[in-house]
Amino acid sequence: MLSNLLTFRNQPVIICGAVTVLVIGLQKLQVLETMELKIYDQMVQLLPDQGPDQRLLIIGITEEDLQKWNWPLSGEILDRLFDKLQQYQPRAIGLDIFRDLPVQPGHEKLLQRLQQSDIIVPVCKHADSKSVGIASPQGLEPSQVGFSDLVEDTDGFIRRNLISVNVEKSDNCQTPYSLSWQLATKYLAVGGIQPQLTTKKELKLRDVVFKPLETHSGGYENADTRGYQILLNYRSHRQIAPQVTLTDILTGKIQPNLVKDRIVFIGSTAPSLKDVFNTPFNSGKADDSGRMTGVEIHAQITSEILSAVLNNQPLFWFLPPWGEFLWIGTWSAIGGFLACRIRHPLGLGIGQTISLLVLFAGNLIIFTQGGWLPVIAPALSLILTANAVIAYSNYASKQEEQKIRGILEKQAKDIEELRSHQTNADYNNSNYVTGQPLNNNARLKGRYQITDRLGGGGFGKTYLAQDTQRPRNPLCVVKQLSPAERNPGYLKIATRLFNSEAYILETLGKHEQIPQLLAFFEQNQEFYLIQEYIEGHTLTKELTPGKCCSYDQVINILKEVLQVLVFVHGYGVIHRDIKPDNLIRRTEDHKIVLIDFGGVKQIQPQQQTPENLTIGFGTSGYAPGEQLNGMPQLNSDIYALGIIAIQALTGITPKDFRRHGNTGLIVIANTSSSDEGILQNWQRIANINDNDELVKVLNKMVHLDFTQRYESVQDVLKDIN
Numbered sequence: 226m227l228s229n230l231l232t233f234r235n236q237p238v239i240i241c242g243a244v245t246v247l248v249i250g251l252q253k254l255q256v257l258e259t260m261e262l263k264i265y266d267q268m269v270q271l272l273p274d275q276g277p278d279q280r281l282l283i284i285g286i287t288e289e290d291l292q293k294w295n296w297p298l299s300g301e302i303l304d305r306l307f308d309k310l311q312q313y314q315p316r317a318i319g320l321d322i323f324r325d326l327p328v329q330p331g332h333e334k335l336l337q338r339l340q341q342s343d344i345i346v347p348v349c350k351h352a353d354s355k356s357v358g359i360a361s362p363q364g365l366e367p368s369q370v371g372f373s374d375l376v377e378d379t380d381g382f383i384r385r386n387l388i389s390v391n392v393e394k395s396d397n398c399q400t401p402y403s404l405s406w407q408l409a410t411k412y413l414a415v416g417g418i419q420p421q422l423t424t425k426k427e428l429k430l431r432d433v434v435f436k437p438l439e440t441h442s443g444g445y446e447n448a449d450t451r452g453y454q455i456l457l458n459y460r461s462h463r464q465i466a467p468q469v470t471l472t473d474i475l476t477g478k479i480q481p482n483l484v485k486d487r488i489v490f491i492g493s494t495a496p497s498l499k500d501v502f503n504t505p506f507n508s509g510k511a512d513d514s515g516r517m518t519g520v521e522i523h524a525q526i527t528s529e530i531l532s533a534v535l536n537n538q539p540l541f542w543f544l545p546p547w548g549e550f551l552w553i554g555t556w557s558a559i560g561g562f563l564a565c566r567i568r569h570p571l572g573l574g575i576g577q578t579i580s581l582l583v584l585f586a587g588n589l590i591i592f593t594q595g596g597w598l599p600v601i602a603p604a605l606s607l608i609l610t611a612n613a614v615i616a617y618s619n620y621a622s623k624q625e626e627q628k629i630r631g632i633l634e635k636q637a638k639d640i641e642e643l644r645s646h647q648t649n650a651d652y653n654n655s656n657y658v659t660g661q662p663l664n665n666n667a668r669l670k671g672r673y674q675i676t677d678r679l680g681g682g683g684f685g686k687t688y689l690a691q692d693t694q695r696p697r698n699p700l701c702v703v704k705q706l707s708p709a710e711r712n713p714g715y716l717k718i719a720t721r722l723f724n725s726e727a728y729i730l731e732t733l734g735k736h737e738q739i740p741q742l743l744a745f746f747e748q749n750q751e752f753y754l755i756q757e758y759i760e761g762h763t764l765t766k767e768l769t770p771g772k773c774c775s776y777d778q779v780i781n782i783l784k785e786v787l788q789v790l791v792f793v794h795g796y797g798v799i800h801r802d803i804k805p806d807n808l809i810r811r812t813e814d815h816k817i818v819l820i821d822f823g824g825v826k827q828i829q830p831q832q833q834t835p836e837n838l839t840i841g842f843g844t845s846g847y848a849p850g851e852q853l854n855g856m857p858q859l860n861s862d863i864y865a866l867g868i869i870a871i872q873a874l875t876g877i878t879p880k881d882f883r884r885h886g887n888t889g890l891i892v893i894a895n896t897s898s899s900d901e902g903i904l905q906n907w908q909r910i911a912n913i914n915d916n917d918e919l920v921k922v923l924n925k926m927v928h929l930d931f932t933q934r935y936e937s938v939q940d941v942l943k944d945i946n
Contacts, residue, residue: 236621237561240613245554248606252446252549252599260601261444262378266508268592274461278528280412281466282315282487283520285494286322290471296498298322301331302475304338306491307345309474313484317411319404319527320347321373321492321520325360325397340364346407348373349398351390360397367392371404375502375522376454382503383457383517385438386526388428390452405526408488413534428453430534442543443597456541456597458529462506462515465524466490488527492520539595549599556584556603560610564618573611580607625732626796661751663688663705669753670746673703689758692743700758701743707751716750723752729798730754730822736792738785738818759820761812764805764869773911774873776919782808782873783945785817786866790938793819799857803865804847805872846879851931860934863941867926874911882907889929918944 251257284306286298294302303320310318324335324347339345339362347365351374352358361370376385389401400407410420413430421429428435438454440447471491473479493500500519507515517525532538544552563576581604588600663686667675677689679702688703708719727745734741734757744755764782768774774782786808793800800807800822807821843852849864851857868879877893883904885892892904908920922944928934935941 236617237565237610237614240617241554241557241561241610244560244606244610244613245550245557248553248557248602248609249550251605252602255446257599257601257605258444258446259380261599262380262382262384263508264600265384265444265597266382266505268589269459269505270462270508271589272459272593274463276461277464277466278460278524278531279467280487280531281524281528282483282489283466283468283494283524284471284474284489284491285468285518285520286471286492286498288495288497291495291497293472294475297328298471299328299331300324300333300335302471304331304335306471306474307335307338307342309477310484310489311344313481314486315344315484315489316415316486317408318342318345318489319371319408319491319523320345321404321490321523323348323350323359324362325349336362336364339369344411346371346404346411348404349400350374351392351398352396358397361400367400370398370400371402371407372398372400373404373519373523375519376449377502378448380503382505382508383522384505386455386457386529388435388453388455403523403526405523405530408490409527409530409534412488412531418534430530433533433540435533435540436542439543441546441549443541444599444601457526458532458538458541458595459505459525460528460532461525462504465521465528468494490520490524490527492518492523494518494520541595541597543597549602552598553603553606556580557606557610560607561614563607564611564614573615577608577611622795661707662686663703668693669703669748670744673701673744673753673755674698675703676700690755692755700760702740702756702758704754704756705751706754711750720747720752723747727754729796730756732796733793733798733822736789738789738816739793739822740818740820759809759811759818761809761818764808764810764817767810768805768869768873769876770878771876773876776874776913779870779873780919780945782817783866783870784942786819786869787938787942787945789817789819790862790866791942794859794862794938797859799859800862801843801848801852801857803862803869804844805869808869846882849927849931850929858931859938860931860936863926863935863938864928864931867923870923871907871911871927874913875907877907877910884929890924891927 248257286296303322303324307318324332324339327333339347347362347370349361349370349372350356350359351372353374361367372390374387374390375383376387378384386403386405388403388406392399392401410430413419418431423429423434427437435453435455438445438448438450438456440450442448442450443456467483469479469483501513501516502519502522504515504517504522506517507513529538529540533540559580560577563573563580567573567576584604584607585600588598591598662678663669663675665675665677669675669690672692672694673690674693675688675690679687679689686705688705690701690703691698692701706723708716723745727742731742731745733739740757740759742754742756744753746753786803790800800819802821803819807819809818809820810816811818843857843861843865847865847868849861852861852864868882871882871891872879875893881893883892883894884890885904885906891907893907893910894904906915908915908917913920922941925933925935926941
């Protein structure tokens with residue numbers, strides 16, 4: 226039976242592992258990739274704008290420039306532009322305009338300048354599925370050119386920085402490096418920083434290693450990472466660099482310091498030329514705000530390289546596959562933990578919401594430090610695990626309930642058979658009687674060492690013991706039961722009944738506010754139950770005669786105990802001895818723990834009849850009439866709890882309660898000298914209005930007629946809430 230409970234408690238771990246594997250499987254199938262990329266875009270939008278990079282300058286060719294200088298720009302115009310720029314001493318110039326075909330006049334002179342310059346980098350474009358590529362300007366070496374290719378994700382957004390590619394001989398564009406890389410390395414070469422390769426063939430500038438993107442990095446799965454790619458860390462969504470127009474340069478309307486020692490980009494910004502791309506900044510937006518021109522994206526990429534080398538700005542990093550498994554598994558475990566600890570739907574919803582907020586906020590903080598971790602996958606695993614644990618818990622509870630119902634049916638038959646073995650003609654008070662007392666230091670099963678006697682009664686004796694086989698010898702409670710008869714037939718059935726009752730107690734011990742059953746065994750024809758020891762004080766110490774508890778205190782006591790009874794009654798079990806001595810305020814968390822299930826009674830599947838009456842059991846003042854007459858109901862426990870609540874509100878013990886002759890309501894004798902002997906409704910003593918909702922609830926809980934009481938603890942909780 227304990228193995229069954231162990232299996233139940235291991236289920237959340239199994240569910241957590243299964244959900245983690247399922248979510249990772251969904252990742253591999255690219256089911257989650259689109260959502261991960263959208264979350265990535267949102268995080269990019271939330272990053273602080275770093276403002277224009279003052280190491281760069283963009284010369285944008287605007288609509289006004291097109292009207293003034295015509296398009297495509299002639300070789301003569303471009304040559305004049307370079308002549309003007311070189312007077313201002315830039316470190317590098319990137320020409321994001323194709324010149325594979327001549328545009329007269331001045332094409333030959335332009336080619337001559339390009340071939341002789343060591344700072345101008347024109348562009349070409351590699352072949353892809355959409356085009357055959359665009360060649361470099363004639364006569365230039367591949368090392369003098371940079372490619373303008375940009376990598377678009379499957380949704381058409383630019384999130385990656387393509388640094389280099391493997392060049393095919395048949396390709397019209399023969400340069401292996403991007404325009405941005407060529408310009409950045411020219412800028413850094415002035416400071417003596419040259420590109421290197423690590424032993425792993427990774428690009429390195431100074432002490433910064435540009436680790437290439439892999440197919441599964443971050444939120445990507447099976448991404449096309451051919452060539453040498455890194456994730457693009459956008460600097461600004463407003464303006465990546467200062468911008469001037471072509472006309473401003475040609476007419477000398479700029480200050481020389483805008484160009485000196487900068488990387489100058491020349492490219493189209495005119496909408497009519499349609500050199501515009503989607504970026505994370507326009508993701509989720511209905512308009513085109515956030516889209517960028519090709520020359521602006523090349524400037525973003527160049528700025529990323531320079532900032533990583535010169536400003537220690539982190540490049541994006543990612544978890545390895547095993548790290549992602551642990552990351553997703555951790556959030557799956559959090560979902561399982563929430564589902565195990567929080568049973569109320571609203572509380573669980575709040576717990577999940579807070580956890581998801583922590584996940585998103587934590588990921589954003591990590592993102593600001595260059596880490597891109599999956600967000601959708603762990604969020605999904607948290608939700609799925611929580612729901613799966615709840616679903617399994619409900620299923621297991623139903624299965625357990627059915628199993629207990631079956632045990633109860635068999636118990637009824639066993640009890641009748643026991644009676645046929647008994648020598649007494651009348652019904653015995655119990656299947657068990659008190660056995661020989663145990664001495665201090667006695668050891669059961671070579672493990673449980675008796676340290677003190679706690680109490681005893683008709684159902685057995687209770688001892689405090691130490692578990693000598695566990696670290697630090699923790700305390701536990703030992704309950705000793707002896708069979709009422711010693712003949713073999715009786716012992717056999719009594720053993721079966723003991724096992725059944727132990728199973729029920731073990732099941733109830735799953736609740737965090739009920740002591741766990743740690744072990745049960747037979748020794749020398751006597752039965753022993755080993756239960757968790759609860760450190761704390763009983764409610765008897767709180768319900769001091771003459772001291773009234775506050776309204777809110779009583780509400781809290783009712784809610785806590787009712788929620789425990791929801792669990793207990795869910796298995797058809799009646800406690801039958803709800804009283805302050807059996808409610809312990811646990812020291813650890815101040816929660817109320819329901820103890821002493823020695824008098825539990827299971828509701829039999831068949832209807833109660835005189836033939837199957839149980840013996841009267843309970844504590845005077847707390848037990849209702851039907852229970853003392855041997856016919857306990859589930860709402861007998863409700864009665865006892867209602868009595869405790871009235872005791873707490875009035876500061877008067879139940880032995881002083883009376884029933885009004887006409888109404889049947891609880892009344893209390895006024896003990897003041899002037900009004901001695903006059904009965905008053907309990908709410909007057911508690912100074913509560915007769916029409917207060919709590920008064921109505923408690924009067925219904927303690928109604929003499931069980932058919933007029935609340936039928937279930939859920940109904941009581943509903944009214945109290």
